[in-house]
Amino acid sequence: MTAAGMNILLGVILLLLNLTAAADASSQSSPLRLGYLEHPGSALCLAAGSKGFFRAEGVRVRLVRFHDTERGLAALAAGGIDAGAFAVGETLRQIAEGKELRIIAGGGTARGADPLADLDEAATLEQESGGIVVAVAAPPRAPGKEVLVRLVTALIRAYQSLQKEPGGIGHGAVHFDPNPDYRRIERLWRFHDLQGEKRPRDFLANHVYEEIYCDALDRLMDRTGTKDGVLQKLFSEAVCVPDCCPPVAKKRDKNKGGSR
C-alpha cells in the first residue's frame, strides 16, 4: 500500500474511532438521571442544564430533585438515578458503610457568615461536610467513562460561567469547585474518623475517581489553552497523574468505560 493510501486508511480508522466514542455518549438509550439536592451547592448541575452545557457536550441529562441526601443516595444505590449531587459528609459515611459509590466531581460549599468561624478547623470541616459532591455507582453499574467525562466537562463549563458573572452566585455565600479534590475529601474522612483500623490505606482513594475530572479538564484545556484564566486556575490546582514518557501518539480520551 502507498503512503497516501495508508494515510487515507488511517484517517478512516480514526474517524470511525471518533464516531464510536461519540456514539457512546449520543446513543444513550435514555437520559442520564442526575439527582441533586435542594441546596445552593447544587447550582453547578442546575446551571449546566439551564445554560445548555450538558447538551453542548453531547450528553442528555434529566435532573431529579431530592430533599435530602439519604434518599438521594438510596435512589442511586437502587438504580433510580445514575448520578447524584449530594452532601459529601453523608456520602463518605455511606462509602465507609460499604456502599459502592465513586465521587467524580465537586460542587458548592456554603461559607459561614462569621469570618471567625474560619479559624475553628472543626467548625470549618463540619460546614464542609454539608457541601456537595457528585457521585455515581461503581462500575459496571456506572455510566460509561465517556459519558461521565462529558458530564463533568459540562459542570466545569457551568463553573466557568458562574465565575464570569460579576456579583452572581459564583461570588456569593457559596464556594464552588468542580474538582473532587482528594485532599479535601481525605481531611473530611479523617475528621469523621471513618478509616477504621482494618480498612486498606487506599480505601478512600479507590472511591474518589479523579481521572474523570482530569480528563474533562484536559479536554477543555485542549479547546482554550491558557487563554481562559478560570480554567487555568483550575488546572494549576488539580492533581492529575502526569505521563512519564509522553506517548508517541497520545490519545487520552479513549473510551475505556468505568475502568476503576
Place this chain on the structure above:
Amino acid sequence: MKVTTIIRSTLTLLLAVAVAVPVFAATGGQKLKVGYAPGGGSVLTFLAKDQKLFEKEGVEVELVQFASSADGLNALNSGKIDVGISFGTAGPLTFITKGADFSIIGGQLSGGHPVIALPSKAGKIKSIRDFKGKTVATPRIYTADIVWRGALKRAGIDPNKDVNIIELKNPSAVLEAVKAGKVDVGIGASSILLKAKESGVSIVGWSNDFFPQHPCCRIVVKGKAVKENPETYRAFLRAILQAEKIKWEKPALAVDVNKRYLGIDENMAREYTLEPHQQAHADPNRKGVNQMWHEMKSIDYVQSDLDVNRYINVELYRDALKELLRRHPKDKYYREAKKRFDKQN
C-alpha cells in the same frame, strides 16, 4: 551420526533441562502482565522480551499497553497488571500518598528532558540562575517540571515570585509556546526532542543539569505481590539487567526493537533510544527517588508524612545483580552496575 555426537547432544539437552528446571521451579513459571505507555521509557523491557530473556529467567511476560500513566497505575492498583514500567516517578509516588500498596523495585529511564528556547533567546540561559525574571513555559507536574522547580528552590529562586511561570498541560504545548515566542524558555520533555530540533528550536540545557541522574520511569509493582513471590520479580529484574547490557553492547539492536515495538520510524526510534542524556538503567536509585519525593513535597504537589523508603525495595535488584555477577564474575558491565548501585542506593 557418530556416537560422540549423540552423547554430546544428549548431555547438552540434559544440561539445558538441569539449568532450566530450577529456575522455573523457583519462580513457579509465573506469568507477569507488564503495563507500559507507548513512549521512550520501555526499551529495556522490550529488549528483554524480544531477546527471550524473560523466558531464560523462567518468567512469562505479557505486555499490556496503556494510553496514559493514570490508566496504567489504576490497573496496577486494582490488580489487572502485575508490573508498571513507564508510568513515571511522580505518578507512582502520588498513588502511594493515597495509600496504594506500591513498591518501586527498579528503573527504566533517567534524565533526558530538554530545556528549549528560540535561537535568538538561547544565549540568555546558561545556568539555573538565569531563569530569574524570565517567562518560562513548563508542563505542569511532569518530571522535568518537578526537577526544574526543585533546582530553582535550591538556587534560592522563588518559583512563585522570581519567575513568570506559564503552566501548560503537556510538553507539546510548551514547544508551541516557545516557537510562537510567547515565552523566553520552555521546560520540555524527551517526547518533543525530535520535533524541537526539526523546527529549529535550540536546546539550551537538560533536566540532567538540574538534577543529575534524576529518575524518570520506575518499575513499580504491588508490595504484597513482592512479599508473596519475590523470586518472580528477581527473575524479571535479572532479565531487565541483561537487556540493559545488550542495549549498551548493541545499540542498533535496541533502536530496531524500539522501532518495532512502538511502531515508529527510524529517526524517532534513534532519538528515543540513543539520546545520550537519556540513560536506561534498571537500578531503582533510592536516593534519586527520595530527592524527587522531597522536591514534590517542597513544591506542594504532594502533602504527606510517609517514609518513602518503605515503598522502595532495592533488595530485589541487589539480589538480581548479585546473581548475574555470580554467573559472570568478570563482567565489566555488571561490575559497573554494582558500583552504580552502591552509589545510588
